[in-house]
Amino acid sequence: MPTTSPTDQLPQGPRDSAGPLRRQSKRRLDPDAAGLGRARASAFVAPAMVLIGVFLVFPALWTLYLGVTNWRLTGLAAAEPEFVGLDNYIDALTDDRFLGSLSRTFVFVIGSALAGQMVLGFTIAWLMRSAGKTMRGVVETLVLLAWILPASVIAWLWLVLLDRRDGTLNMILGTEGTAWLLEYPMQSIIAFNIFNGTAFSMLLFSSALASVPPSQLETARMSGARTLAILRDVVFPNIRGHILTVMLLVTLWTFNVFTPFLLTGGGPGQETEIFPVLIYRLALQTGELGRGAAFSLIMIVINLVIALIYLRVLRERRHT
């Protein structure tokens, strides 16, 4: 994802940032605005390029290479992996486990990121605008706490909460013996991830809402608009950019999130085997590193596509 944002914006970048020079911009800009000269400019950029190359481009290419081998964690294929061409990719696209995992991942992303974290985050941010200072402090601290605690700690808390035998939830609801993680596995990890990540949406929406001009809100209210109408006609148009940003980040994060594994280990069966969990199980538990690499590359591509779509929408919005 990080590679695309610079490349995608590069063509328009100089024009955007060169605000004061906009009048000249009808003509082609001098590409060497800073007067550094090609050599010195390259020297400045080189360290960043090397870092990107070593930590981003090389691993991606390496993954591409591993994905066309039958490399394994142990056994003969660990010592001498063989080239298998596109077999891993063809396997993936015809494999029920892969396709099942993909659709589960989308359910998970839509449920926990878009419907969950964003809606809940916005709701809290909206309600907290009119809440008292103490109330606001308490709520925000609690939400933030769920965010900043290490995922392993949170996972442990949730295991205790959902435990089948002495779980807190069963005690509260009086549903003794309900194995939440087995009977409602996807719902459980969605709830877990909403709990875990709502803070980010809340924070971003809070600052976004602060940027909505009070005069517009006041005018709307004076003309008798109800909350829904205010949201639709005043708030959302003002914070559309923020919504898209939150959407992009939260979608990508959730798509790549691995922590549900701490709760269910991908089970029961494969019911919570979202994409990162599938790759972990394949590559490290079954030792099929080659297939794992191929699946990872497919995942990178999906990430890129999501990022591209969002960025395109974002740019079109800026242009209008």
Added chain:
Amino acid sequence: MKIYRKRGMLTAAVLASALVLAACGDDADADDPDNGEAAPDEEEQPDDAAPVTITLAENAIRGGKNTEAAEWIEDSAIPEFENMMADEGVEVQVVFEGSGADDEDYKTTIALDLSTGGGPDVIGGFDGIWVGEFAQADYIQPLEEIHPDSSAWDGWDQIPEAVQENMSFEGQRYGIPGGTDGRVIYYNTELFAEAGLPEDWQPTSWAEILDAARALQQLDGVVPLQLNGGTAMGEATTMQGFLPLLVGTGAHIYDEDAGTWQGASPQMEQVLEFYAAVYGDEELGDPLLQQEAAGRDNSFLMFSEGEIGMLIEGDYLWRSVINPGSDLAPMENRDDVIGWAMIPAMEPGAGVNGQDFVSMSGGGGRVLNPNSDNPEVAWRLMEFLESPDALFERHADDPRITSRMDVNEQLIDDDMISFIAEEVLPITFYRPGLEEYPAVSIALQEATEAVVTGVSPEDAAAQYQSALEGIVGADNITD
């Protein structure tokens, strides 16, 4: 002390040059002359010629998994070994890398360590069935190649060939075996009495196990039978569940003579039908427990609290899990309450070789890391940990069948362990130490999981068949 240190430096210098020479002479050692071991050295002894540091890994950790082993290593074995070496003038520091992970995760960790050319010098908790795949991956090497003197160890004479085989691959020793084990049906005699079952119980067929389970089902809040199933239990499903049942139908998972694997055969279906009988409509077992991420540990806890009537396990359960001194699921009244019986074949005489009773055995041990900077000292540590004195100390309160005959003669006075040694080992079977086995094992776990979650045995067997074809190829399967 000073003298020792000087001598230590001298020895270290000699050792180091010997290593360099060895590295020149032997390609296998030249892969990675410098691994991660150097870093801890410098940290511990920044301003001195560092003593030799040896790391020892075990899947054991104080206060958790195999706590007795961890305590013994940290409190007595390491100090004693360090003293012994110091007396010889070599200053050695042994660092213990404990772990309390599931066996599969532990294996992954070791494989990753070794694949990068690093890893602990001595790796314990190494299951015998991993030897083949690790050797083929070039992660481990025959002891003789890493440290030629290892063949001269007097301990080898005390370890039976069959047990050495556990840690060997293609006729070469890769490690020192730690011992072997056997599987039985444990049962809670108090629950049996309540259910009107005999306290001295020995079923002679699967049907009798199911009958006992039905009797136990009348008791409130008791799961009659815990038969490991599903992928969450990992190898425990295969080893304690599927395979003991399969050999009870007269079939081996791998036919050594023909070189073929057991496909969706009638025997395979018989085993899956037994799973269906346990986890199907009658619910003689708890299907959810098989799917929980921590299901095996929970089953241990429930058994120790008298909530499970029968449980099929290895002697590990007795020694380490419900041992009154254990940290996992201690049972104060273990010796009074828990009984054990041999696992019957499906019907009398139906087992492999026409046996009435069957079991499965395995065993692990310790291997020497080929990347070690100090194979000589690391080997000394392995030798020391498997010396009679060390084993007596380790197993004084926690007896097990070690790999050494001289030790077993004196050590085994526990009824349960003697039972395993005398009754179970003669009728037991071993898993094939082949590269494909772990993948086949996962396919078997998936087949049991399918049945536990309600798929019919025939469909589960068919799924298994197609998974197996993907692993070993259709030509290598017997139907």
